[in-house]
């Protein structure tokens with residue numbers, strides 16, 4: 001589910017996170033999408049290398065000295081080698097690696113993600129209203145209501161304010177750039193377009209003090225596409241590399257758990 005919300009003023013915070021002489025990033029939706037797509041492969045390699053180095057720090061020294069498996073033929077003694085289940089210090093290392101990645105290391109990633117989200121407070125909403133006027137979801141309105149009834153808090157908040165557009169054409173008129181990009185990205189997958197009737201003609205929220213948490217917490221994820229006019233693009237531009245690295249590391253941990261578990 002992807003959506004855009006909230007309110008405030010950001011006029012003084014323009015380019016808050018840009019370093020000296022750094023060119024402003026391309027905040028167009030195509031620019032954001034291309035940046036994520038082009039960088040992810042390299043970032044994935046960076047993440048994998050970083051995890052490999054972490055695990056090397058807990059690898060035992062001279063593990064095969066004194067081993068009783070005299071017929072062991074394992075030459076490449078890396079983390080994914082098929083070590084025997086007992087009597088092998090490197091198999092113990094594999095198991096310790098899973099424990100480490102699922103525990104202390106994951107906690108480090110969580111702390112890093114929290115620090116990314118905390119930096120959001122350096123940006124303020126510029127009241128463009130785009131997030132209130134066009135929200136998208138892979139779920140239909142009926143499906144969202146069903147999810148809400150089953151206790152999904154996000155869906156509950158979502159259906160408490162958003163209503164579906166009557167036609168896709170109406171949604172397209174609101175933000176043609178975003179509409180076109182989504183249609184290119186999702187290809188055959190159906191998506192549904194919504195808007196909030198609580199936004200007024202000055203782009204202000206008429207229930208600002210009572211708006212739900214999905215509005216207060218927007219943007220919820222630094223890797224989601226934001227409307228081009230959204231002032232939180234400055235935050236997103238600053239943290240997107242680190243956020244992609246965290247995402248890649250999280251995916252790699254799952255891979256390790258499956259391979260070594």
Ligand code: SF4
Nearest residue numbers: 064067069072088089
């Ligand atoms: S069984 Fe494990 S510890 Fe023993 S020689 Fe093979 S890799 Fe080394």
Ligand code: SF4
Nearest residue numbers: 006132196199205215
């Ligand atoms: S309640 Fe509606 S108008 Fe208010 S911030 Fe949320 S989406 Fe925007």
Ligand code: SF4
Nearest residue numbers: 125126129131230231
């Ligand atoms: S899109 Fe961003 S800047 Fe615009 S109203 Fe929503 S949160 Fe504020």
